Amino acid sequence: MYDLKYLKLLSQKYPNRRAASAEIINLNAILALPKGTEYYLSDLHGEYEAFRHMIQSASGVIKMKINEIFADELNGRQRYHLASLIYNAPAEIKRVKLNPTIDYRQWCKDNILRLIIVCKAVSTKYTRSKVRKRLPKYWEYSMDELLHADDEANKGTYYDAIIDSVIETGMAEVYISQLTQAITELCVDRLHIIGDIFDRGSHPDQIMDYLMQYDDVDFQWGNHDIVWMGAAAGSWACTANILRMNISYNNFDMLEIGYGINLRPLSSFANRVYAKDSCEAFMPKILEENKYDPVSKRTAAKMHKAIAIMQFKIEGQRIKDNPEFNLNHRLLLDKIDYENGTIEIKGKTYELKDTNFPTIDPEDPYKLTDEELRVIRNLQASVTRSKKLQDHIKFLFSHGALYKVMNDKLMFHGCIPVDANGEFEKCTIYGESHSGKAFFDYLDGLVRKAYFSPDEDTKEGAEGDIMWYLWLGAKSPLFGKDQMTTFERLFIADKATHKEHTSGYYKFRDDRVFCERILKEFGIDPKRGHILNGHVPVKIKDGESPIKGEGKLFVIDGGISKAYQKTTGIAGYTFIYNSWLMALAEHKPYMPLQPNGKQTFVAPRIFIVDKLDKRILVRDTDQAEELQAQVNELKDLIEAYRKGLIKEDTSQQ
């Protein structure tokens, strides 16, 4: 039996049988369309340009379309330039303008036409109204006309008239750029980001800005995201971590200009306290100069050391206040022999690479000095009041979660805690024990509460402790290692101490039965389902494969991170799921644009991992349930009109 009150509300939108029937017809038309392409990326790590290229090129899909459409009309070079235009319109336009042999006006004309043809090819899967919604503001009318002018006899003149006036009004560049953007957005119906947008690379802020224009995007938070979410919630431990990492990668432009985080209190403190200390072990890993905020490497090293020491002190306090986190083995400052400059870890004594600790009181090593306290309070204020950062974090909350299930795919960044037998492990946090999916759901709730409704009596700087735990805790599904050895990496030469052991999950996931059990746990049919993870780079150099569990699980940790390409040998993987197939794209490192406007693009290698028996339609996807429910409600409404239970408004017909 239907709910008459609800139907009355619905009747405001569909006031008569004709309006309701028209909508049913639209919805049925959508259900019969092919499934849109889903595109999966992970571990972007601040590499804005490489990321943008992956999106703009749709991992080679654009190139394939161009090759198909223009096989006879354009030669290889022309097709290459058309692809380059879609990948990076401003750069390609600049190159063309610098070339005196090219008639720019004619070039614009030719290329608007070519782009319209590509746009048409990538929009065949959508309703006309959906395509229009994705076309840029102000141009949607003329672009729609160009896309659908099918009157062969008059088409030529009509096209010419529209394109001429685009050029005449001086809008050709904007028109071309926005058309390329529309092509990209139409090529990918839904974007899944399986975590780790932040850290290492220089511009996660630009990645977030770009993604915020996308409606159909979702995030599965990674450890490098949750630590930023914790900092945004006010956690001192998270704040110290994000600043230490990004100072170590020399990302000052992003911190100070991108997010407006004022590092002056830290730099003047560091320059004073470590004035005579060369801080050799703390030199930035990347020496590329910042455009707006150049910081000398000596100052950067001092800031790095100052914030690292503050981090270890703050973390020590968080560990002691949260015995349940089981992080006692990470209490290291009290294991230092400050007179001899050594440390004892697991019964072994190691020399420290740096023994100058002017701010540590050996009697109370985790206590912040008054100055350090002032600095961290300042930094916390700067981070929590950054409007830009808070907007980005809120978007991560509204469009993200710890995991997602969509169209038989289970996506999460790291792992699921399991015991020695591969059974889902019961983990206890804040007095509650959960395992498997329930553990994810419980943690997800804790994270949202910590950000949106923190307890008022939380100790200063302890806000968002749960995010800090998820950043480096052994039972964190986002981390999945026994320890994070930041201290050892900075202070001890012996590499054996740097080792971080991955959890049992990473062995078990080679096993198909294990993967199927996970799929079942999350309510997915194990025969049809797949798992997608990021987090651990696939080292193809060492013969590793991104395909695990006999094809049930794919690891797409990018390796897009420049800092990691020498270990992986590639620039990572992306995953594509369209109406015909599922494929992995293996990327080669992104070659940045040269100052002379030249750029080389190497298309990724595409491996089809599953071919479907028949083309999948929207009716076969998760979206169908929602659409079908709408159809059913509209049918009920029509029935209610027919029976006279709701009055029809036919005045507008």
Ligand SMILES: O=P(O)(O)OC[C@H]1O[C@](O)(COP(=O)(O)O)[C@@H](O)[C@@H]1O
């Ligand atoms: O190489 P870097 O940037 O210093 O980072 C090393 C740290 O990053 C981590 O690997 C976590 O980052 P990922 O999530 O990208 O693996 C830690 O386990 C490790 O201590």
Ligand SMILES: [Mn+2]
């Ligand atoms: Mn990660």
